[in-house]
């Protein structure tokens with residue numbers, strides 16, 4: 001399959017890098033449109049994992065032998081690669097975690113538990129993912145702080161007038177997602193950072209749906225914390241990252257205690273290792289971290305600007321195609337608005353789970369459910385939505401397959 005638009009990605013050659021895209025179910029080629037949940041993995045990243053296990057598998061920071069030296073260097077340099085990819089100053093500001101959720105919890109426990117108290121406020125948005133929503137709700141319960149939510153407008157944007165009213169002298173933290181995994185909205189995180197900083201509050205940006213799909217510069221945003229997941233950006237599962245401004249990370253307590261995060265331990269006490277190792281207790285995610293750096297280099301070679309354009313174009317095409325049908329409701333900013341590469345929708349009264357099952361018969365993989373944004377779905381007045389989400393290897397032709405397969409769902413449920 002190819003895309004024909006000028007300046008578009010060379011999708012045909014990109015697809016050759018992803019072995020799983022050759023799969024067929026009963027002779028029907030896989031159409032993978034569940035990329036906001038997890039992206040597929042290119043051969044280059046699979047090879048990086050194999051190479052680690054085949055040639056230099058060893059623990060890091062613990063051995064003086066050759067394998068440990070090689071693994072340590074590769075693991076440390078992986079921090080540099082990922083840090084540079086998101087515009088961080090260096091490895092001191094880039095902690096490897098398990099995923100975005102763990103990055104949220106790291107900040108919630110290591111910063112939130114110590115810094116929040118009664119009267120303090122944490123400002124989230126109504127489109128927040130459970131990873132931040134549930135985490136800050138629980139930390140607020142433990143500390144006596146209050147959680148407030150910036151409203152989402154009818155057309156799927158944040159109500160910035162409401163944000164200006166909510167963020168004030170009691171605000172200690174604003175936690176906002178960069179790109180909504182349900183609406184596709186790209187939020188003005190740099191403006192929200194200015195607003196937070198004007199009131200001496202910190203800002204945590206959930207970049208799980210942004211770093212895979214568009215250029216991100218944490219310094220330009222002036223984010224205090226910024227989190228993302230490897231498995232949504234052509235990397236392996238089990239690895240994510242937390243960016244934090246060095247001065248803030250220096251001042252924070254560790255999240256986990258144990259080996260490698262210390263410099264000196266006595267029977268009475270311990271002192272903490274340098275950043276980022278202070279926040280990476282125990283044997284870290286060595287193979288995954290090295291493979292994440294490989295994924296970052298892979299995406300960098302393609303070009304993040306081009307990836308963002310490709311995904312926006314596929315989202316616009318999907319919105320246009322879905323608009324041909326009276327019985328389809330779409331959610332999020334209208335067509336023509338720049339958005340992340342995903343579209344959530346419902347087909348008449350067909351439950352999204354039923355739709356997804358029928359599409360599976362056509363080898364079309366989408367996500368159906370609440371996408372870990374239950375309060376947002378409550379606000380939208382629906383229990384579930386179907387969601388098609390795109391990546392570098394998807395084509396217009398695959399979206400046509402999705403649309404045609406929905407015709408059959410229509411007939412079945414008529």
Ligand code: C6P
Pocket residue numbers: 036037038099100101102129131177179180181206208209229240367371372
């Ligand atoms: N969203 C989706 O299908 P983890 O699971 O920790 O890698 O990522 C959590 C997360 C946090 N923030 C946003 C905006 C996200 O989209 C996600 C993951 C997946 O939409 C799984 S629910």
